[in-house]
Amino acid sequence: MDKDVIDLLKTATELVNSFNKKADSYLPQKIVDIVKLHSGMAVASSFIPVPGADLAACATAIWSMYIRINNALGLSFSENVMKTIAGGVATNLSAYAVGLGIGSLLKFIPGIGTIGGIALIASIQYALTLTSGYVYMKALILLAQVDGKNIRESDLSSATERVFKDKSTQDFFNTAKNSYKK
Numbered sequence: 001m002d003k004d005v006i007d008l009l010k011t012a013t014e015l016v017n018s019f020n021k022k023a024d025s026y027l028p029q030k031i032v033d034i035v036k037l038h039s040g041m042a043v044a045s046s047f048i049p050v051p052g053a054d055l056a057a058c059a060t061a062i063w064s065m066y067i068r069i070n071n072a073l074g075l076s077f078s079e080n081v082m083k084t085i086a087g088g089v090a091t092n093l094s095a096y097a098v099g100l101g102i103g104s105l106l107k108f109i110p111g112i113g114t115i116g117g118i119a120l121i122a123s124i125q126y127a128l129t130l131t132s133g134y135v136y137m138k139a140l141i142l143l144a145q146v147d148g149k150n151i152r153e154s155d156l157s158s159a160t161e162r163v164f165k166d167k168s169t170q171d172f173f174n175t176a177k178n179s180y181k182k
Helices: 003-018 027-045 053-073 079-092 094-106 112-147 153-165 167-181
Strands: none
Touching: 003 027, 003 112, 003 167, 027 053, 027 112, 053 112, 094 112, 112 153, 112 167, 153 167
16 A cells, blocks of 8 residues: 555544544544545546646545545535635645646647656646545644634634645655556
8 A cells, every 4th residue: 555545544533533433443444435435536537638727636536625624524625614725725736836837838848748748747736636635634634633623714724734744745746646646
């Protein structure tokens, strides 16, 4: 089993326990399956030949992943709270936008450019989606430990920032990117 999957499973288990769902032993694997499915959807979106549409499809895969994680945990956040989290994750992962932009631009070159663009975008989107799921779960864990019942937008934003400052987040991204290359 890849290190990124093991890290996701550990984080999902910690998340489920933080939300007092200890009785449901299947739930952590279900959350990992959600993150992996949406990572696969992000990779599939890289095959969209229209530059920019591929990135929009990836963003949709990440957004819907957050919603499915919430549903699995029985959390109901408002759309504004979800936008706060998604914005925080997107802002912190924006350093990879250059690679995505280059990959998208490569698609304008028929043949080898298209193939190269797809390969570059697929690996980055896979790692971004896995990392987004990881960061989202870690932020929820931090909030559940403080006060899982009265989560505010400012709390989510702050928790997301703290998760990104942790070196383990960058390590997770690099591991995920390397596991995709395999």
